[in-house]
Amino acid sequence: MKYILSIDQGTTSSRAILFNKEMKIEAISQEEFPQYFPNSGWVEHNADDLFRTVLNSCKNVIKKANAKVEDIVSIGITNQRETTVVWDKHTGEAIYNAIVWQDRRTSQECNEFKKAGHEEMIRQKTGLLFDPYFSGMKLRWILENVKGAKEKALNGDLLFGTVDSFLIWKLSNKEKHVTDATNAARTMIYNIKTNEWDKEICDLLDIPMNMLPEVKNSADDFAYVNKEYLGKEIPINGVAGDQQSALVGQACFEPGMGKSTYGTGCFAILNTGSSMVLSNNRLLTTIAYKLDGKTTYALEGSIFIAGAVVQWLRDGLKIIKEAKDAQELALNADPAQQLYLVPAFTGLAAPYWDTECRGAIYGLTRNSGPEDFAKAALESVAYQTKDLLEAMYDDWNNSEISVDSSKNSVLRIDGGMSSSDYTVQFLSDMLGTAVDRPEILETTALGVAWLAGMKADFYPTKEGFAKNWKLERKFEPKLDEEKRKELYAGWKDAVRRTLSTN
Numbered sequence: 001m002k003y004i005l006s007i008d009q010g011t012t013s014s015r016a017i018l019f020n021k022e023m024k025i026e027a028i029s030q031e032e033f034p035q036y037f038p039n040s041g042w043v044e045h046n047a048d049d050l051f052r053t054v055l056n057s058c059k060n061v062i063k064k065a066n067a068k069v070e071d072i073v074s075i076g077i078t079n080q081r082e083t084t085v086v087w088d089k090h091t092g093e094a095i096y097n098a099i100v101w102q103d104r105r106t107s108q109e110c111n112e113f114k115k116a117g118h119e120e121m122i123r124q125k126t127g128l129l130f131d132p133y134f135s136g137m138k139l140r141w142i143l144e145n146v147k148g149a150k151e152k153a154l155n156g157d158l159l160f161g162t163v164d165s166f167l168i169w170k171l172s173n174k175e176k177h178v179t180d181a182t183n184a185a186r187t188m189i190y191n192i193k194t195n196e197w198d199k200e201i202c203d204l205l206d207i208p209m210n211m212l213p214e215v216k217n218s219a220d221d222f223a224y225v226n227k228e229y230l231g232k233e234i235p236i237n238g239v240a241g242d243q244q245s246a247l248v249g250q251a252c253f254e255p256g257m258g259k260s261t262y263g264t265g266c267f268a269i270l271n272t273g274s275s276m277v278l279s280n281n282r283l284l285t286t287i288a289y290k291l292d293g294k295t296t297y298a299l300e301g302s303i304f305i306a307g308a309v310v311q312w313l314r315d316g317l318k319i320i321k322e323a324k325d326a327q328e329l330a331l332n333a334d335p336a337q338q339l340y341l342v343p344a345f346t347g348l349a350a351p352y353w354d355t356e357c358r359g360a361i362y363g364l365t366r367n368s369g370p371e372d373f374a375k376a377a378l379e380s381v382a383y384q385t386k387d388l389l390e391a392m393y394d395d396w397n398n399s400e401i402s403v404d405s406s407k408n409s410v411l412r413i414d415g416g417m418s419s420s421d422y423t424v425q426f427l428s429d430m431l432g433t434a435v436d437r438p439e440i441l442e443t444t445a446l447g448v449a450w451l452a453g454m455k456a457d458f459y460p461t462k463e464g465f466a467k468n469w470k471l472e473r474k475f476e477p478k479l480d481e482e483k484r485k486e487l488y489a490g491w492k493d494a495v496r497r498t499l500s501t502n
Contacts, residue, residue: 023440
């Protein structure tokens, strides 16, 4: 047996998954690590914890599968995006904790840059907004606030990277300082039009460009894992940020195809092909993947509350004991009741971007009960997804690119909530299009495994992978157009009443 080893370095844990020749999972190993919150809005990881848990998971998954290190053909790495590490290139030690993507410490500074009129330049070059979310501002903070960091950086003694870059540098025993285009695209200092680090932005943020890694294709010769770590040199041939890796894992290779991942929140990405579509709805334009020197672009939007609304039913209202109970309740809801739950517990994300508004329920009657609350909670996820996709297609259709948005229109889903048939069927009803649920729900790990395996000639080409992609179930819309419009109009009205700008 031969395998591809997929490293999935996430926000709360590191995982290693072995995929066999048929792209089926042989074994999974996972290890959690501590989270640090030094101040309000600050989120950090110890960079050594990330490397240690990755290495442990790799060793454990090989043992679990009863495999030998010689059986591993190639390695793929997918990672939490935007999380920022700066380390000493001589010692390999991080000069500060990794600043996590969720961290908001640079909010005030971002506002000052926006007031100075820099956001449009950032948007035009990077497809992103001027926000603490992205790596550039985190890197700037480390250089400005860690004693001696700026001087060391100017002298060429420090390196910057997202988590993939740090892991590759460590695993290759300081040999390779590289990243891929999908991770570079999330830094806010990478020009996704020209595919290079942008000097104007680096100068604006006072970032020395000698710190930055080489940017490669998503399937490429990144490095070799030094034999001291796993006992044998193994090539790293695939790298992608987690959401882009899921898009690849769902085989969304055609323009118009998209994926939606339902975890605590939701990330939706729509493939726009070779065209960089800038959003007028405050969505993000990003790189979907880069293969053989050709860049494929995407539109991306996020929802703050998806699976978290089910946790609220369980932990807040205490009307269910387990997440799966929400579906049973929803199926028994009164058809005469039409409740709308706008789950703005921490505000609303794309396309509204109102962080001040708070959650609300509309349509309550004397007969409203737990079943109706559960139904409204599950349906809120479908309404929010429709909001995102409507905004995406609006951007695409109003761009200078001629596109038939109905062509190839398909949504593929993954994540915890995708196991709820009720939720997925209502999602299909609301979108008026088919929704595909894959056989393998570990799409993030699968995507980067395919990238590595394809580069190593172990897995088929893009066309072959797309053809062999396994569907578990296709959900077709059952709702008539009139009813769909009526329900969605009710949702839009509920959101309008909830927004803080009223």
